[in-house]
Protein backbone atom coordinates (compact mmCIF):
# COMPACT_ATOMS: atom_id res chain seq x y z
CA UNK A 1 0.00 0.00 0.00
CA UNK A 2 1.37 3.44 -0.88
CA UNK A 3 2.06 5.87 1.94
CA UNK A 4 -0.75 8.13 0.74
CA UNK A 5 -3.17 5.24 0.69
CA UNK A 6 -2.24 3.79 4.08
CA UNK A 7 -3.64 7.00 5.61
CA UNK A 8 -7.00 5.85 4.21
CA UNK A 9 -6.82 2.20 5.31
CA UNK A 10 -9.40 2.87 8.04
CA UNK A 11 -12.11 3.83 5.54
CA UNK A 12 -11.47 1.21 2.86
CA UNK A 13 -13.98 -1.63 2.66
CA UNK A 14 -14.96 -4.44 0.34
CA UNK A 15 -16.79 -2.94 -2.68
CA UNK A 16 -19.12 -5.95 -2.84
CA UNK A 17 -20.37 -6.22 0.74
CA UNK A 18 -18.68 -3.35 2.67
CA UNK A 19 -17.04 -5.75 5.11
CA UNK A 20 -13.69 -4.82 6.62
CA UNK A 21 -10.57 -5.53 4.61
CA UNK A 22 -7.85 -7.31 6.53
CA UNK A 23 -4.18 -7.42 5.73
CA UNK A 24 -2.62 -10.78 4.83
CA UNK A 25 0.78 -11.68 6.29
CA UNK A 26 2.22 -10.61 2.91
CA UNK A 27 0.58 -7.18 3.28
CA UNK A 28 -2.20 -7.69 0.69
CA UNK A 29 -5.75 -6.61 1.51
CA UNK A 30 -8.55 -9.15 1.50
CA UNK A 31 -12.23 -8.98 2.44
CA UNK A 32 -12.90 -10.61 5.81
CA UNK A 33 -16.27 -11.85 4.51
CA UNK A 34 -16.20 -12.79 0.82
CA UNK A 35 -12.50 -13.08 0.06
CA UNK A 36 -12.46 -10.25 -2.52
CA UNK A 37 -9.02 -8.74 -2.90
CA UNK A 38 -8.06 -5.65 -4.91
CA UNK A 39 -5.27 -6.56 -7.33
CA UNK A 40 -2.34 -4.18 -7.67
CA UNK A 41 -2.30 -3.13 -11.31
CA UNK A 42 -0.37 -0.81 -13.57
CA UNK A 43 -2.54 2.19 -14.43
CA UNK A 44 -1.07 4.82 -16.72
CA UNK A 45 2.43 4.32 -15.36
CA UNK A 46 1.39 3.99 -11.73
CA UNK A 47 0.84 0.97 -9.48
CA UNK A 48 -2.65 1.25 -7.97
CA UNK A 49 -5.07 -1.03 -6.17
CA UNK A 50 -8.05 -1.93 -8.34
CA UNK A 51 -11.29 -2.07 -6.33
CA UNK A 52 -13.60 -2.13 -9.38
CA UNK A 53 -14.23 -5.90 -9.17
CA UNK A 54 -14.74 -5.88 -12.93
CA UNK A 55 -16.70 -8.88 -14.14
CA UNK A 56 -18.07 -9.71 -10.68
CA UNK A 57 -21.87 -9.49 -10.83
CA UNK A 58 -23.76 -7.82 -8.02
CA UNK A 59 -27.41 -7.26 -7.22
CA UNK A 60 -28.39 -3.93 -5.71
CA UNK A 61 -31.80 -2.62 -4.75
CA UNK A 62 -32.92 0.97 -5.08
CA UNK A 63 -36.00 2.23 -3.26
CA UNK A 64 -38.29 4.98 -4.52
CA UNK A 65 -41.04 7.08 -3.11
CA UNK A 66 -43.43 8.14 -5.84
CA UNK A 67 -44.66 10.55 -6.97
CA UNK A 68 -41.90 13.11 -6.61
CA UNK A 69 -43.08 16.71 -7.00
CA UNK A 70 -41.25 18.47 -9.84
CA UNK A 71 -39.33 21.65 -9.09
CA UNK A 72 -41.00 24.98 -9.74
CA UNK A 73 -38.76 26.70 -12.30
CA UNK A 74 -39.67 30.23 -11.27
CA UNK A 75 -39.32 29.55 -7.59
CA UNK A 76 -35.96 27.87 -8.23
CA UNK A 77 -34.76 30.98 -10.06
CA UNK A 78 -35.57 33.02 -6.96
CA UNK A 79 -34.34 30.74 -4.20
CA UNK A 80 -31.30 29.10 -5.81
CA UNK A 81 -28.41 30.41 -7.96
CA UNK A 82 -26.91 31.72 -4.71
CA UNK A 83 -23.41 30.41 -5.43
CA UNK A 84 -22.54 32.49 -8.51
CA UNK A 85 -24.00 35.62 -6.87
CA UNK A 86 -21.97 35.07 -3.70
CA UNK A 87 -18.86 34.24 -5.75
CA UNK A 88 -19.19 37.53 -7.66
CA UNK A 89 -19.53 39.42 -4.39
CA UNK A 90 -16.46 37.83 -2.76
CA UNK A 91 -14.13 37.31 -5.71
CA UNK A 92 -12.17 40.55 -5.38
CA UNK A 93 -10.42 39.49 -2.15
CA UNK A 94 -9.40 36.03 -3.39
CA UNK A 95 -6.23 34.75 -4.94
CA UNK A 96 -7.05 33.34 -8.39
CA UNK A 97 -6.09 29.67 -8.68
CA UNK A 98 -5.89 27.70 -11.90
CA UNK A 99 -8.81 25.26 -11.91
CA UNK A 100 -11.65 24.01 -14.09
CA UNK A 101 -14.01 24.33 -11.13
CA UNK A 102 -16.55 27.07 -11.75
CA UNK A 103 -16.84 30.10 -9.46
CA UNK A 104 -19.86 28.61 -7.64
CA UNK A 105 -18.02 25.40 -6.69
CA UNK A 106 -14.96 27.38 -5.63
CA UNK A 107 -17.18 29.54 -3.43
CA UNK A 108 -18.79 26.56 -1.67
CA UNK A 109 -15.45 24.80 -1.16
CA UNK A 110 -14.02 27.86 0.58
CA UNK A 111 -17.19 28.08 2.69
CA UNK A 112 -16.91 24.39 3.59
CA UNK A 113 -13.26 24.86 4.56
CA UNK A 114 -14.21 27.67 6.94
CA UNK A 115 -17.17 25.74 8.33
CA UNK A 116 -15.75 22.20 8.67
CA UNK A 117 -11.99 22.77 8.93
CA UNK A 118 -9.03 21.59 6.87
CA UNK A 119 -9.00 17.99 8.12
CA UNK A 120 -12.45 16.73 7.13
CA UNK A 121 -12.23 13.73 4.80
CA UNK A 122 -13.12 14.56 1.19
CA UNK A 123 -13.81 12.10 -1.60
CA UNK A 124 -12.91 13.39 -5.08
CA UNK A 125 -15.12 11.03 -7.07
CA UNK A 126 -14.12 10.77 -10.72
CA UNK A 127 -10.97 12.78 -10.11
CA UNK A 128 -9.68 12.65 -13.70
CA UNK A 129 -6.18 14.03 -13.90
CA UNK A 130 -6.52 15.54 -10.41
CA UNK A 131 -7.61 19.12 -11.08
CA UNK A 132 -10.19 19.20 -8.27
CA UNK A 133 -7.83 17.58 -5.75
CA UNK A 134 -5.14 20.14 -6.60
CA UNK A 135 -7.57 22.99 -6.00
CA UNK A 136 -8.76 21.48 -2.70
CA UNK A 137 -5.15 21.15 -1.50
CA UNK A 138 -4.28 24.68 -2.64
CA UNK A 139 -7.08 26.26 -0.63
CA UNK A 140 -6.02 24.27 2.45
CA UNK A 141 -7.86 20.93 2.70
CA UNK A 142 -5.53 18.15 3.87
CA UNK A 143 -7.52 14.89 3.63
CA UNK A 144 -8.56 14.23 0.05
CA UNK A 145 -8.95 10.80 -1.51
CA UNK A 146 -8.99 11.05 -5.32
CA UNK A 147 -10.64 8.02 -6.97
CA UNK A 148 -11.58 7.24 -10.54
CA UNK A 149 -12.54 4.38 -12.88
CA UNK A 150 -9.22 4.68 -14.69
CA UNK A 151 -7.81 8.22 -14.75
CA UNK A 152 -4.22 8.98 -13.87
CA UNK A 153 -4.98 11.10 -10.77
CA UNK A 154 -6.64 8.21 -8.92
CA UNK A 155 -5.18 6.90 -5.67
CA UNK A 156 -7.32 3.77 -6.16
CA UNK A 157 -9.54 2.58 -9.00
CA UNK A 158 -13.22 2.32 -8.13
CA UNK A 159 -16.62 1.74 -9.65
CA UNK A 160 -18.87 4.62 -8.53
CA UNK A 161 -21.77 2.14 -8.30
CA UNK A 162 -19.98 0.19 -5.57
CA UNK A 163 -17.55 2.28 -3.63
CA UNK A 164 -14.95 0.38 -1.58
CA UNK A 165 -15.54 2.70 1.36
CA UNK A 166 -17.13 2.38 4.77
CA UNK A 167 -20.48 3.94 5.65
CA UNK A 168 -20.36 7.58 6.81
CA UNK A 169 -16.60 7.84 6.25
CA UNK A 170 -16.57 11.22 4.40
CA UNK A 171 -17.78 14.74 5.13
CA UNK A 172 -17.66 16.02 1.55
CA UNK A 173 -18.00 14.34 -1.83
CA UNK A 174 -16.92 16.40 -4.85
CA UNK A 175 -17.83 15.08 -8.29
CA UNK A 176 -17.83 17.28 -11.37
CA UNK A 177 -18.51 16.16 -14.97
CA UNK A 178 -18.83 12.54 -13.82
CA UNK A 179 -22.51 11.66 -13.40
CA UNK A 180 -23.33 11.76 -17.11
CA UNK A 181 -20.77 8.97 -17.60
CA UNK A 182 -22.34 6.58 -15.06
CA UNK A 183 -24.61 3.69 -16.05
CA UNK A 184 -26.98 4.19 -13.16
CA UNK A 185 -27.05 7.57 -11.43
CA UNK A 186 -29.48 6.34 -8.75
CA UNK A 187 -27.17 3.57 -7.60
CA UNK A 188 -24.18 5.92 -7.63
CA UNK A 189 -25.99 8.62 -5.61
CA UNK A 190 -27.10 5.97 -3.09
CA UNK A 191 -23.43 5.08 -2.69
CA UNK A 192 -22.47 8.73 -2.19
CA UNK A 193 -25.16 9.12 0.45
CA UNK A 194 -23.98 5.94 2.17
CA UNK A 195 -20.37 7.13 2.51
CA UNK A 196 -21.32 10.66 3.66
CA UNK A 197 -21.59 11.27 7.40
CA UNK A 198 -24.44 13.01 9.23
CA UNK A 199 -23.17 16.49 8.33
CA UNK A 200 -22.15 15.35 4.86
CA UNK A 201 -22.49 17.40 1.72
CA UNK A 202 -22.21 16.84 -1.99
CA UNK A 203 -20.86 19.34 -4.48
CA UNK A 204 -20.87 18.60 -8.16
CA UNK A 205 -22.41 18.93 -11.55
CA UNK A 206 -23.01 17.11 -14.79
CA UNK A 207 -23.38 17.84 -18.43
CA UNK A 208 -26.85 18.68 -19.64
CA UNK A 209 -25.82 18.99 -23.28
CA UNK A 210 -23.03 17.27 -25.27
CA UNK A 211 -24.83 14.07 -26.32
CA UNK A 212 -21.51 12.52 -27.35
CA UNK A 213 -18.46 13.12 -25.26
CA UNK A 214 -16.57 10.04 -24.25
CA UNK A 215 -19.29 7.58 -23.35
CA UNK A 216 -22.09 9.42 -21.62
CA UNK A 217 -25.58 8.29 -20.71
CA UNK A 218 -27.67 10.40 -18.37
CA UNK A 219 -27.35 14.15 -18.89
CA UNK A 220 -28.97 15.66 -15.85
CA UNK A 221 -31.69 18.32 -15.68
CA UNK A 222 -32.33 20.31 -12.49
CA UNK A 223 -35.27 17.97 -11.75
CA UNK A 224 -33.02 14.95 -12.23
CA UNK A 225 -30.59 16.29 -9.64
CA UNK A 226 -33.43 17.02 -7.25
CA UNK A 227 -34.85 13.52 -7.57
CA UNK A 228 -31.45 11.83 -7.29
CA UNK A 229 -30.63 13.76 -4.12
CA UNK A 230 -34.11 13.61 -2.63
CA UNK A 231 -34.34 9.84 -2.97
CA UNK A 232 -31.04 9.47 -1.16
CA UNK A 233 -31.52 11.53 2.01
CA UNK A 234 -29.87 14.63 0.57
CA UNK A 235 -31.36 18.07 0.05
CA UNK A 236 -30.84 20.29 -2.99
CA UNK A 237 -29.48 23.29 -1.15
CA UNK A 238 -28.37 25.25 -4.22
CA UNK A 239 -28.39 24.85 -7.99
CA UNK A 240 -26.91 27.00 -10.72
CA UNK A 241 -25.87 26.83 -14.35
CA UNK A 242 -22.33 25.77 -15.14
CA UNK A 243 -21.03 26.69 -18.57
CA UNK A 244 -23.67 28.19 -20.81
CA UNK A 245 -25.72 26.75 -23.62
CA UNK A 246 -24.02 28.91 -26.27
CA UNK A 247 -20.41 27.69 -25.80
CA UNK A 248 -21.76 24.12 -25.47
CA UNK A 249 -23.76 24.44 -28.71
CA UNK A 250 -20.93 26.11 -30.63
CA UNK A 251 -18.04 23.93 -29.49
CA UNK A 252 -19.94 20.62 -29.48
CA UNK A 253 -22.57 20.92 -32.18
CA UNK A 254 -21.98 23.63 -34.75
CA UNK A 255 -18.20 23.56 -34.97
CA UNK A 256 -17.06 20.61 -32.81
CA UNK A 257 -13.86 21.33 -30.91
CA UNK A 258 -13.68 24.99 -31.93
CA UNK A 259 -14.68 28.50 -30.90
CA UNK A 260 -15.40 27.70 -27.27
CA UNK A 261 -14.08 31.09 -26.13
CA UNK A 262 -16.20 32.84 -28.74
CA UNK A 263 -19.15 30.88 -27.29
CA UNK A 264 -18.36 32.17 -23.80
CA UNK A 265 -18.27 35.69 -25.21
CA UNK A 266 -21.65 35.39 -26.90
CA UNK A 267 -23.16 33.72 -23.82
CA UNK A 268 -21.93 36.63 -21.70
CA UNK A 269 -23.36 39.13 -24.17
CA UNK A 270 -26.79 37.44 -24.20
CA UNK A 271 -26.80 37.32 -20.39
CA UNK A 272 -25.99 41.04 -20.26
CA UNK A 273 -28.93 41.78 -22.54
CA UNK A 274 -31.26 39.67 -20.39
CA UNK A 275 -29.94 41.39 -17.25
CA UNK A 276 -30.63 44.85 -18.68
CA UNK A 277 -34.04 43.77 -19.87
CA UNK A 278 -35.33 41.83 -16.86
CA UNK A 279 -32.65 41.77 -14.17
CA UNK A 280 -31.03 38.72 -12.58
CA UNK A 281 -34.28 36.72 -12.73
CA UNK A 282 -34.33 36.94 -16.52
CA UNK A 283 -30.76 35.63 -16.70
CA UNK A 284 -31.60 32.71 -14.41
CA UNK A 285 -34.73 31.80 -16.34
CA UNK A 286 -32.66 31.81 -19.53
CA UNK A 287 -30.05 29.55 -17.87
CA UNK A 288 -32.78 27.21 -16.61
CA UNK A 289 -34.20 26.76 -20.13
CA UNK A 290 -30.93 25.12 -21.15
CA UNK A 291 -27.32 25.09 -20.07
CA UNK A 292 -24.11 23.28 -20.91
CA UNK A 293 -24.23 21.87 -17.37
CA UNK A 294 -26.00 22.30 -14.05
CA UNK A 295 -24.15 22.43 -10.76
CA UNK A 296 -25.50 21.52 -7.33
CA UNK A 297 -24.65 21.84 -3.68
CA UNK A 298 -26.49 19.33 -1.51
CA UNK A 299 -26.61 18.84 2.23
CA UNK A 300 -28.05 16.23 4.58
CA UNK A 301 -30.76 18.51 5.85
CA UNK A 302 -32.60 21.61 4.74
Ligand SMILES: [Zn+2]
Nearest residue numbers: 014017031034
Ligand atom coordinates in the same frame (compact mmCIF):
# COMPACT_ATOMS: atom_id res chain seq x y z
ZN1 LIG B 1 -16.43 -8.78 0.51
